[in-house]
Amino acid sequence: MTPHFVVATRPVNKPAFTRTDAEERRRLLIAAATRVLARDGASGASVRAIAQEAKVSPGLVTHHFGGIDALIAATYADVSAAVTAALDAAVAGAGDDPRARLSAYVAASFAPPIADRALLATWVAFWGLVIARDDVARLHDEQYAHFRGGIEGLLADCGVPPAACRRSAIAITALVDGLWLELCLSPEVFDAAEARAIAEAQIAALLDHQAQGERGEVQRD
Amino acid sequence: MTPHFVVATRPVNKPAFTRTDAEERRRLLIAAATRVLARDGASGASVRAIAQEAKVSPGLVTHHFGGIDALIAATYADVSAAVTAALDAAVAGAGDDPRARLSAYVAASFAPPIADRALLATWVAFWGLVIARDDVARLHDEQYAHFRGGIEGLLADCGVPPAACRRSAIAITALVDGLWLELCLSPEVFDAAEARAIAEAQIAALLDHQAQGERGEVQRD
DNA sequence: TTGCTTGTTGCACGATCGTATAGCAAGCAA
DNA sequence: TTGCTTGCTATACGATCGTGCAACAAGCAA
Numbered sequence: 001m002t003p004h005f006v007v008a009t010r011p012v013n014k015p016a017f018t019r020t021d022a023e024e025r026r027r028l029l030i031a032a033a034t035r036v037l038a039r040d041g042a043s044g045a046s047v048r049a050i051a052q053e054a055k056v057s058p059g060l061v062t063h064h065f066g067g068i069d070a071l072i073a074a075t076y077a078d079v080s081a082a083v084t085a086a087l088d089a090a091v092a093g094a095g096d097d098p099r100a101r102l103s104a105y106v107a108a109s110f111a112p113p114i115a116d117r118a119l120l121a122t123w124v125a126f127w128g129l130v131i132a133r134d135d136v137a138r139l140h141d142e143q144y145a146h147f148r149g150g151i152e153g154l155l156a157d158c159g160v161p162p163a164a165c166r167r168s169a170i171a172i173t174a175l176v177d178g179l180w181l182e183l184c185l186s187p188e189v190f191d192a193a194e195a196r197a198i199a200e201a202q203i204a205a206l207l208d209h210q211a212q213g214e215r216g217e218v219q220r221d
Numbered sequence: 222m223t224p225h226f227v228v229a230t231r232p233v234n235k236p237a238f239t240r241t242d243a244e245e246r247r248r249l250l251i252a253a254a255t256r257v258l259a260r261d262g263a264s265g266a267s268v269r270a271i272a273q274e275a276k277v278s279p280g281l282v283t284h285h286f287g288g289i290d291a292l293i294a295a296t297y298a299d300v301s302a303a304v305t306a307a308l309d310a311a312v313a314g315a316g317d318d319p320r321a322r323l324s325a326y327v328a329a330s331f332a333p334p335i336a337d338r339a340l341l342a343t344w345v346a347f348w349g350l351v352i353a354r355d356d357v358a359r360l361h362d363e364q365y366a367h368f369r370g371g372i373e374g375l376l377a378d379c380g381v382p383p384a385a386c387r388r389s390a391i392a393i394t395a396l397v398d399g400l401w402l403e404l405c406l407s408p409e410v411f412d413a414a415e416a417r418a419i420a421e422a423q424i425a426a427l428l429d430h431q432a433q434g435e436r437g438e439v440q441r442d
Numbered sequence: 443t444t445g446c447t448t449g450t451t452g453c454a455c456g457a458t459c460g461t462a463t464a465g466c467a468a469g470c471a472a
Numbered sequence: 473t474t475g476c477t478t479g480c481t482a483t484a485c486g487a488t489c490g491t492g493c494a495a496c497a498a499g500c501a502a
Contacts, residue, residue: 019449019498041353042263047490057451062491064449117352124348130406131342132262141407170411171396171419174403178395181402185351186362190391198392202427209426240468240479268460278481283461285479 017056026064026074029054033075038118042125045072073136076126079119080143086114087150098157105154106199109176110183110192120184148173164210175202238277247285247295250275254296259339263346266293294357297347300340301364307335308371319378326375327420330397331404331413341405369394385431396423 020028032054037045047068051058065071090108094101108114129136151169160168179195190198241249253275258266268289272279286292311329315322329335350357372390381389400416411419 016497017450022449025449041349043349043353046488048488058490059451059453059492060449068490121349121352124345124352127345127406128262128264128342128349131338131345132264137407141410144403144407144410167415167419167422170400170403170415171423174399174419175392175396175423176399177402178397178399179391181398182365182391182395185348186358186365189362189365194388194391198388198395201388201430202392202396202423205426205430206423208430208433209422212429237467238480243479246479267458269458279460280462280482281480289460 022064025056025060029056029061029064029071030075030078033071034079034122037072037075037122037125038116039121041121042128045125069133072125072129073139075122076129076136076139079122079126080139083114083119084143084146091150091154098154098159102154102158102203103200105151106176106203107196109180110195110199115180115183115192115195117184117187120181144173158207160207160210161214168206168210171206172199172203175199243285246277246281250277250282250285250292251296251299254292255300255343258293258296258343258346259337260342262342263349266346290354293346293350294360296343297350297357297360300343300347301360304335304340305364305367312371312375319375319380323375323379323424324421326372327397327424328417330401331416331420336401336404336413336416338405338408341402365394379428381428381431382435389427389431392427393420393424396420 029050033045033050036050036053040049045068047061048058050068050071051061054060061068061071065074087105087108090104091101094104113119126136126140130140131137148169151172152165155165155168155172156162176199179199182189183192183195250271254266254271257271257274261270266289268279268282271289271292272282275281282289282292286295308326308329311325312322315325334340347357347361351361352358369390372393373386376386376389376393377383397420400420403410404413404416
């Protein structure tokens, strides 16, 4: 017996969906992709999962981004910008003392929202794309150059001679990245405070060593 | 018109496949998984791709490992062991001077087969699993503890006081890992020789700084 | 109220995923 | 040669993947 009426699946006066400005919708999809990437990792970030997280139809991803790859790349750019903003804000709020600004940068690297297992999942997914795709590799190179440039500036303000800035910045970037990675992967080995102390000790050693080198007391390498 | 005979797809006297000892076959599958992981990354490491690389039927993966996850975990253990062996061999071949042994460790970290884009792809895939799965996370913790323990021993031989060994080892591990990661991700920014020089300069600064601290000249942190 | 623009839905398509299983056959033992 | 053990193949299954497309409808303009 077929019913002669259709059961309403929603209140008749409530819209089935809300139209949104294209750019705003893109932002919402990027935000959803960020959450899914953080929660389920790279393998879980499918078109359907992201669309469900954003409470929209899967077709919208193709419509606004042309494909899942472009959405992931846009998410990479967005997360990178958020990390940069968090680090810049920490440095800007540290006052005028160059050494304090450098310490603020390091401290922010090991504090939320940067030192976060969810952010690590996002970053690992991106590294996978950096290896596999040239366009994402270019995004990474730009971001890394930007990070290193920021450290170089902070080091120059601390009195590091220009000739040593580049290698010192690479060293500190690598140190912070390595500590950040292990802090997120195995939080029980050391905590954020110890990561910060380790980084500070290394930076102090680096600056002292360079100052001695300038005075001619020690000359290695 | 159906032919009255069947076309032979292979010489009648040649075996269609060769039987192999179970343990040996497991090794061959792990080797194939390593190659696929390095070539195509985590997303390309499917059962079918690995089986094709090993020139066997896909069913063999399930038969010998019970599932793709166990094969990937076994591959992780195998690659970790290979890295450990390469580092140990470099240290063992460096003679008796403690400082030279530490330098050999660092140099090996930035040379083949360790500093290799293919190995990075494998490692990134593993990190994704470390985040998603507890059993792989335990594998990682064991490996990291092993690496750090090795550095701690080398540092102790270099005269670093026991109380400082732990944090110094974490610092050097993070520094080398960070340099290794960026060296593999963006080989055009700096090369292996510069990575080695940067790491050596940091280690020199660390050891000098600690020696000064012991003599009471400087006391920070 | 009417019409138009376009953001959005919902479904279908082929490809590929991991896994289970029935049966074949390689190679050793007798 | 015969028989047996078991490594191995081949196939099928359901689930899920990314994408394309036609129709729908929300919301503004007139």
